Amino acid sequence: MEPRRDPRGALVRPYAVTRGRTEPLQNIALEAVLSCTATQAAEARFAGHDKYRIASVCEGRAQSLAEIAAYTRMPLGVTRVLVADMVAEGLLTLHTAAPATGFAARMNLLGRVLSGLREL
Numbered sequence: 001m002e003p004r005r006d007p008r009g010a011l012v013r014p015y016a017v018t019r020g021r022t023e024p025l026q027n028i029a030l031e032a033v034l035s036c037t038a039t040q041a042a043e044a045r046f047a048g049h050d051k052y053r054i055a056s057v058c059e060g061r062a063q064s065l066a067e068i069a070a071y072t073r074m075p076l077g078v079t080r081v082l083v084a085d086m087v088a089e090g091l092l093t094l095h096t097a098a099p100a101t102g103f104a105a106r107m108n109l110l111g112r113v114l115s116g117l118r119e120l
Contacts, residue, residue: 025081025084025085025087025088026084026087026088027084028065028080028083028084028087028094029065030064030065030066030076031064031065031066032064032065032094032095032096033062033063033064033094033095034058034062034063034064034065034068034083034087034092034093034094034095035058035061035062035063035092035093035095036054036055036058036059036060036091036092036093037059037093038059038060040055040059040090040091040092040093041055041056041058041059043090043091044056044086044091047086047089047091050072050074050078050082051082051085051086051091053072053074054068054072054079054082054083054086054092055086055091055092057071057072058092062095065079065080065083068083
């Protein structure tokens with residue numbers, strides 16, 4: 001089965017999708033993990049075609065920013081702007097592995113992960 005093609009083809013330029021913006025609202029790393037619940041996906045239907053495609057990719061399974069760009073076949077810069085918008089709008093959930101605080105907090109997190117692994 002051949003993947004469904006976007007009827008807009010190459011007619012829509014990337015800057016038109018992001019309304020001319022090239023910088024995201026927040027900096028999201030390529031390896032950042034994002035997910036979408038069924039409720040968020042339902043709300044994304046009304047946010048536009050491209051945002052709904054992103055929500056569909058993330059619904060029920062976490063994806064990195066790079067994976068989202070690959071699965072949707074959108075340029076990474078466009079994906080980064082749209083994903084940042086969706087996180088700000090509550091349409092996607094951004095998961096962070098470590099707190100943005102200092103070394104002690106990161107070591108505490110690693111200790112808890114190690115303890116959890118030992119209990120398995």
